[in-house]
Amino acid sequence: MTETDDIFETSVSTGARPARRARNSRAQANVTLRWLHTYTSMISLLVVLFFALTGITLNHPDWVFGTSDVKSTLTGSMPSGWIQNGAVNWLTVAETLRADQNLKGRAGETRFDGNEADIAFVGPGYSADTVIDASTGKYTVNVLQQGGVAVMNDLHRGRDTGGAWKWVIDLSGGILAVVAFTGIGILLYLKKTRNQALTVMGIATVIVIGLAWHAIA
Structure with missing residues (x-):
């Protein structure tokens, strides 16, 4: 092997190392995002269910089941x-x-x-x-x-609940934010579905903003 070949091989090897490090870094980031997403999702599972159901009952105050005074x-x-x-x-x-x-x-x-x-x-x-x-x-x-539904609605709003429950609400909001952001982060690594999913997310965002604007206009 000539001196020229040695120089060429060294340059190729040197150029490959940064690329390999970049791939390893992306792979590690993907693993970390998946880990965070999985475990924060498990922690927030009951929280999401509770606030989802009470959000519906809050939106329909005319529903009277479980609300007898x-x-x-x-x-x-x-x-x-x-x-x-x-x-x-x-x-x-x-x-x-x-x-x-x-x-x-x-x-x-x-x-x-x-x-x-x-x-x-x-x-x-x-x-x-x-x-x-x-x-x-x-x-x-x-x-x-009041009945059980009214109690859960007040818990949803943090009404007359004291400081401890307000911390639960704040912590729940923070965990749900982590779930959302890590979900988006994982999505960015899915090459086959990334563009379609981001398009759907963008359309949904525009629709929600439009409906919110219409509601307050």
Whole structure:
């Protein structure tokens, strides 16, 4: 082999290495995308199902199955000391109501005007509005408990759910975004169906944007 042949072989080998590295890099990226897509899809499976079904029920508030309301009125009296120096001890009030009337949910808005004190307990599909007579300490609680569909709808909206469930909603949104982006990334490696799939995605995007524009116009 001549010196010229050695130089030619070396140049070919040197040029092949970057191409091989590029192929290996693309293959590794494809594997990573598939791994992320598979496992985030498994994690979000029930989340997608829940938000899909409750999205339908939210869009049809006239559907009444599982939405029957149960209303009740409770009465009682506050212990002494629930008002001190003209100010309501709301912690005592809340604990008394929970213990005596088995109220649930989070203690929400409070109001005191000198004659009456109001406190509300709220949760998904649940509310308990309490009015207390400042002079006698007697109270009335109007409780509304809604059906299972209403509870799920409130969970979908994050209404009266507290901070923990709001984190669930945020995390679910992030996972679904990863599923979507990794799905698109995998699609880019499928040479046979890539163009057709991207065309369909583009058409669907235009249709959705058009419908959204029509809805708000």
